[in-house]
Amino acid sequence: xxxxxxxxxxxxxxxxxxxxxxxxxxxxxxxxxxxxxxxxxxxxxxxxxxxxxxxxxxxxxxxxxxxxxxxxxxxxxxxxxxxxxxxxxxxxxxxxxxxxxxxxxxxxxxxxxxxxxxxxxxxxxxxxxxxxxxxxxxxxxxxxxxxxxxxxxxxxxxxxxxxxxxxxxxxxxxxxxxxxxxxxxxxxxxxxxxxxxxxxxxxxxxxxxxxxxxxxxxxxxxxxxxxxxxxxxxxxxxxxxxxxxxxxxxxxxxxxxxxxxxxxxxxxxxxxxxxxxxxxxxxxxxxxxxxxx
Numbered sequence: 675x676x677x678x679x680x681x682x683x684x685x686x687x688x689x690x691x692x693x694x695x696x697x698x699x700x701x702x703x704x705x706x707x708x709x710x711x712x713x714x715x716x717x718x719x720x721x722x723x724x725x726x727x728x729x730x731x732x733x734x735x736x737x738x739x740x741x742x743x744x745x746x747x748x749x750x751x752x753x754x755x756x757x758x759x760x761x762x763x764x765x766x767x768x769x770x771x772x773x774x775x776x777x778x779x780x781x782x783x784x785x786x787x788x789x790x791x792x793x794x795x796x797x798x799x800x801x802x803x804x805x806x807x808x809x810x811x812x813x814x815x816x817x818x819x820x821x822x823x824x825x826x827x828x829x830x831x832x833x834x835x836x837x838x839x840x841x842x843x844x845x846x847x848x849x850x851x852x853x854x855x856x857x858x859x860x861x862x863x864x865x866x867x868x869x870x871x872x873x874x875x876x877x878x879x880x881x882x883x884x885x886x887x888x889x890x891x892x893x894x895x896x897x898x899x900x901x902x903x904x905x906x907x908x909x910x911x912x913x914x915x916x917x918x919x920x921x922x923x924x925x926x927x928x929x930x931x932x933x934x935x936x937x938x939x940x941x942x943x944x945x946x947x948x949x950x951x952x953x954x955x956x957x958x959x960x961x962x963x964x965x966x967x
Contacts (some may be wrong), residue, residue, distance in 0.1 A: 677789075679774060680781035683708075684789035687782060691790070691833070698837025698937060701783070705941040708775070709949065719768045720953040729754060783935045786833060787817040793830055801831065818843050818932045835934065842934035858936045859928035865943035872947050 686707065690700040709716075732754055740747035787793040801824050802816045813819045822843045825832040835842040839854065846855040928936045 676777045679778035680789045688790045709945050720957050785817045846929045858933050862928050862940040869947045
């Protein structure tokens with residue numbers, strides 16, 4: 675399935691490349707178009723997140739109410755989901771789509787000769803063997819190496835990888851002496867950090883807006899609120915750790931990947947952050963709509 679979608683996306687990327695004749699610009703346009711195509715899913719996902727936050731409040735109340743009656747808790751929880759017209763497994767579909775997209779584009783940008791240029795497998799294998807004969811270790815990105823070393827000899831494997839003075843076929847861990855290979859990875863790490871901060875800020879803001887004043891005379895409800903505070907504290911620490919761990923993971927990956935792949939991740943990060951900010955502004959839950967009415 676992944677190869678099918680990588681091949682399908684390859685037609686779009688190749689179409690853009692034939693128009694522009696620049697691999698970097700083609701990747702940027704490709705990223706924007708894919709985001710536009712998936713916009714309905716992103717909107718649905720944002721609505722689901724807001725609805726889930728609302729439902730979690732109601733579920734906590736049901737847990738207090740039906741503390742010693744698990745059957746009633748399960749029944750009323752399902753009624754709550756039905757009343758809110760929400761499928762508890764609804765988020766799985768968008769997650770599956772995101773995973774398929776992630777791996778498909780990874781395959782596409784990792785193997786542009788196969789999925790974008792549609793070069794014959796025999797020719798790719800021939801050039802790969804030639805390159806491996808002169809190399810001590812097996813190349814993790816053989817098609818990128820073919821583009822670097824064989825483009826001048828064979829037009830079939832030529833792709834214009836020059837982008838703003840950068841060679842998108844370069845790999846930082848392999849071209850250590852060239853400082854230009856670190857430009858996109860550094861920008862990618864920065865964009866990852868910003869994206870994580872924006873997401874965490876949005877989540878914290880939603881939690882703040884969702885807090886309601888409740889009667890604290892009920893000791894069970896007080897206990898639930900205390901547990902909620904403890905859980906929020908744990909989630910807060912987890913989010914803070916992720917904010918610093920994700921950029922570290924990002925730099926680890928980007929240093930061993932071709933710049934073309936890092937460019938896609940960078941552009942995707944920027945578009946995703948902007949998309950989240952805009953959707954968070956324009957998509958409101960029922961409570962917010964009523965409050966503003």
